[in-house]
Amino acid sequence: MAIGTVALSAALGLIPAAAASGDTSWSSPxxxxxxxxxxxPFDQQASVLQPLRAVAGALDDLGRGSLAAAYGDVVMDPVADTVTLYATSPAGGAALVAQAKQDHPEIDTTLIRIKPAAYSKAQLHAARDRLAAQAGHLPYQLVSVAVAVDGSGLEVGVDDPAAAKQTTALAAGAAGSDPASIAGVPVVVSQGSGMTGQTRYADTSPYYAGGLITSGGWDCTTGIPVANNSGGGYAIITASHCAHTGAVIYNGGGAKEGTxxxxHENWDAAKYPVSASGAYEFDGSPSAYDPRPLSGTKYSYNGDSVCQDGYTSGVICGIQVVNQDVQNFMVRGERYGNTFAVRGVIGRRANSTAVRPGDSGGLVFAIPYSGATVREVRGIVSASVDGHSDEIFWTEALDIYNTFHVHLV
Incomplete structure (x- = not known):
């Protein structure tokens, strides 16, 4: 079963059940x-998601910083109009809520529901990283390590579950007293599914997100238009499994865009300088010309709804975030004949196609508020899950910005 699917997520408690809500803002049932x-309609979705995103972001900022020891994770539920905060203790949860309200007085903390987390996100990340460090010395191949959003443990996808379950490194953690050991952290082992790289037309400067690019016979998509933090200059971010350093990038008409x-493979991201890039994406179908401006960047949280804009598919929306913290070890760079570890997010579009070949590198975005014409950047398309075209894997833009020392144009 693919890591991050709804069935698996429910088993791990990744997505809370919907609760009754008194919201009456919907013009339809x-x-x-x-x-x-x-x-x-997108405006209706955005009117519900906007306050939930504000709450989730305020809590997550603290959880990535000063209150990391108390923070498990957050899950948005736009059906129930709630944000579930997983915390390692009642006092820790209360502290997170109080500090979030102090830092962001505008947020509605009545939306928050606190649930217990056995481990903090920081603890689970330490356990995950320790396991990943053993990857070359294990009698099986790591495919992915997903952090359970409820703080209950790790979900590890491997090529040989039987071998993994008999191995001390997974069953009980490495021997010794190292507090960063995975000893004591529950691990659920399952058959992993590899991630397969995904493959508008003759875009010209300034380049937008969602355009066709080719390199060495491989078709991919322009992702995030960026500018360097220092020294000046513009660039486009696309997927690294599409092109490595020195690869020449052309548009669909054969004109060179850049080199x-x-x-950086850990974010499946590549940067190529261009003469100019514009903060827009080609919205709509693959044949449409409906540029929409890009504004702002945020992380994606479980339960949120996003869209992706790949060259093959055009804009696809209604993708639900089902696991916001996954590290995959089998994203296959077919052009380069290698495998590599990459961290990102899994989303699912129930019973519908979420991604197609050629969408790799394309923009993942959200509609930030009701009536918005702008698109909020979330990341770039990395892959689909083998055999599951309704599941998409992407890496997050804020991590990419920090790594490449760039920002949205």
Whole structure:
């Protein structure tokens, strides 16, 4: 089973059950499921998601910083109009809520529901990293390590579950007293599914997100238009499995756009300088010309709804975040014949296609508020899950910015 699927997530407690809500803002019947929610007009979705995103972001900022010891994770539920905060103690949860309200007085903390987390996100990250460091010395191949959003443990995908379950490194952690050991952290082992790289037309400067690019016979998509933090200059971010350093990038008409100057496989991201890039994406179908401006960048949280804009698919929306913290070890760079570890997010579009070949590197975005014409950057398309075209894997833009020392144009 693919890491991050709804069935697996439910088993790990990754997505809380929907609760009754007194919200009356819907002009049509209140949706009972996320699929019904995703079928609503974007403005209606955004009006519900905006306050939830504000709350989740305020809590997550603290959880990545000063209150990391108390923080498990956050899950948004736009059907129930709640944000679930997983905390390692009642006092820790209360402290997170109080500090978030102090830092952001505008947020509605009545949306928050606190649930217990056995481990903090920081503890689980330490356990995950220790396991990953053993990857070359294990009698099986790591495919992915997902952090359970409820703080209960790790979900590890491997090529040989039987071998993994008999191995001390997974069953009980490395021997010794190292507090960063995975000893004591529950690990659920399952058959891993590899990630397969995904493959508008003759875009010209300034380059936008969502355009066709080719290199060495491989078709991919322009992702995030960026500018360097220092020294000046513009660039486009696309997927690193599409092109490594030195690869020449062309548009669909064969005109050169640029040459890759840098890539980082842990975010499946490559950067190629261009003469100019514009903060827009080609919205709509693959044949449409409907540029929309890009504004702002945020992380994605479980339960949120996003869109992706790949060259092959055009814009696809209604993608639900089902696991916001996954590290994959089998994203296959077919062009380069290698495998590499990459961290990112899994989303699912129930019973519908979420991503197609050629969408790699394309923009993942959110519609930030009701009536918005702008698109909020979330990341770039990395892969689909083998055999599951309704599941998409992407890496997050804020991590990419920090790594390449760039910012949205």
């Amino acid at each position: 209140k949706p009972a499921t996320f699929d019904q929610f995703a079928a609503q 890759v100057s840098e890539y």
